[in-house]
Amino acid sequence: xxxxxxxxxxxxxxxxxxxxxxxxxxxxxxxxxxxxxxxxxxxxxxxxxxxxxxxxxxxxxxxxxxxxxxxxxxxxxxxxxxxxxxxxxxxxxxxxxxxxxxxxxxxxxxxxxxxxxxxxxxxxxxxxxxxxxxxxxxxxxxxxxxxxxxxxxxxxxxxxxxxxxxxxxxxxxxxxxxxxxxxxxxxxxxxxxxxxxxxxxxxxxxxxxxxxxxxxxxxxxxxxxxxxxxxxxxxxxxxxxxxxxxxxxxxxxxxxxxxxxxxxxxxxxxxxxxxxxxxxxxxxxxxxxxxxxxxxxxxxxxxxxxxxxxxxxxxxxxxxxxxxxxxxxxxxxxxxxxxxxxxxxxx
Ligand code: EPU
Numbered sequence: 001x002x003x004x005x006x007x008x009x010x011x012x013x014x015x016x017x018x019x020x021x022x023x024x025x026x027x028x029x030x031x032x033x034x035x036x037x038x039x040x041x042x043x044x045x046x047x048x049x050x051x052x053x054x055x056x057x058x059x060x061x062x063x064x065x066x067x068x069x070x071x072x073x074x075x076x077x078x079x080x081x082x083x084x085x086x087x088x089x090x091x092x093x094x095x096x097x098x099x100x101x102x103x104x105x106x107x108x109x110x111x112x113x114x115x116x117x118x119x120x121x122x123x124x125x126x127x128x129x130x131x132x133x134x135x136x137x138x139x140x141x142x143x144x145x146x147x148x149x150x151x152x153x154x155x156x157x158x159x160x161x162x163x164x165x166x167x168x169x170x171x172x173x174x175x176x177x178x179x180x181x182x183x184x185x186x187x188x189x190x191x192x193x194x195x196x197x198x199x200x201x202x203x204x205x206x207x208x209x210x211x212x213x214x215x216x217x218x219x220x221x222x223x224x225x226x227x228x229x230x231x232x233x234x235x236x237x238x239x240x241x242x243x244x245x246x247x248x249x250x251x252x253x254x255x256x257x258x259x260x261x262x263x264x265x266x267x268x269x270x271x272x273x274x275x276x277x278x279x280x281x282x283x284x285x286x287x288x289x290x291x292x293x294x295x296x297x298x299x300x301x302x303x304x305x306x307x308x309x310x311x312x313x314x315x316x317x318x319x320x321x322x323x324x325x326x327x328x329x330x331x332x333x334x335x336x337x338x339x340x341x342x343x344x345x346x347x
Contacts, residue, residue: 013038014036019031024064025064028067028317031070031071033074036050038078041154048159057076057156057183058347065131084098086116094194095194100189103128105126123225124229144171147195148192152190213230256279269285270282286335293307299316
């Protein structure tokens with residue numbers, strides 16, 4: 001894979017009007033008045049200059065965690081920086097760096113092919129490398145923060161590069177400092193991952209324990225990668241076919257007494273103990289039990305194999321998706337007294 005971290009020349013940026021429907025995985029009908037693509041980091045000073053004149057800046061990665069309105073005001077910048085490289089093959093860890101615009105799954109595939117193992121549980125998550133720390137992506141027993149080393153971000157406001165450690169990013173479940181700072185402040189230019197050696201598979205998640213590929217003992221990272229891809233393909237809609245943004249809600253975390261009371265009233269309740277004594281509830285189960293799985297409101301639907309995923313049934317707008325989201329939230333509050341919080345960023 002080519003490397004574009006260095007050696008590019010500064011460039012100017014000329015915003016154009018752009019249809020954003022294919023730039024968001026929900027496929028919501030959306031338009032930007034002023035859109036630029038960032039191909040190389042050398043364009044970042046020009047971006048800061050443009051952003052100073054604009055009422056707002058929206059940063060787009062793969063658009064897999066966004067609910068876009070029909071018209072996005074202000075400036076929209078799509079991050080397309082490319083490059084993957086091994087920085088260090090240490091005795092304790094591989095240190096691998098990827099540019100923010102790299103496709104996440106492509107990067108994970110490349111790591112597995114190179115023998116830089118440790119990201120395979122995160123296979124097939126839609127989106128870019130730069131978006132991954134923003135929501136601290138996680139799946140099948142691994143969260144990004146467990147493999148994160150550091151990142152380089154561009155501070156759009158102050159027009160300078162900043163190096164950030166895991167502590168600076170303030171990761172928690174599907175959350176980071178980037179979700180709380182002013183929107184459009186940061187462009188994630190590159191992310192470094194520390195992949196522990198020797199590699200040990202993470203197989204604790206129930207779906208993995210049940211998977212036939214992993215039943216024989218001593219699986220390779222490639223086996224885990226293939227199993228995760230199988231499981232995701234069976235449950236989750238492919239955004240290239242059916243618009244979706246992955247899980248639309250976070251799994252709610254509740255105090256132990258609330259979980260005990262709910263488990264007494266609803267015996268099948270799915271919950272996971274957290275390190276701090278609280279419990280994470282399976283939002284997909286709550287929605288499913290409310291009867292919303294496979295149901296629709298106009299062009300927006302609840303996926304028929306995983307109720308946590310909302311889908312675009314064709315031509316949906318943000319209003320359609322948010323209308324369905326509210327109906328689902330209301331049903332879950334009414335039955336369980338638990339508030340579901342949307343996971344994607346609603347612009
Ligand atoms: N469940 C149902 N009905 C449903 C969906 C789920 O009963 O329609 C039950 C399942 O049977 C299971 C439990 O709920 O007992 C949990 O379901 P699942 O294993 O599918 O995982 P999840 O908690 O719904 C989370 C992540 C996913 C990630 C999977 C696997 C969040 C918000 N979602 O889903 O992440 O792939 O675990 O680790 O934490 C994403 O964030 O976009 C995403 C897809």
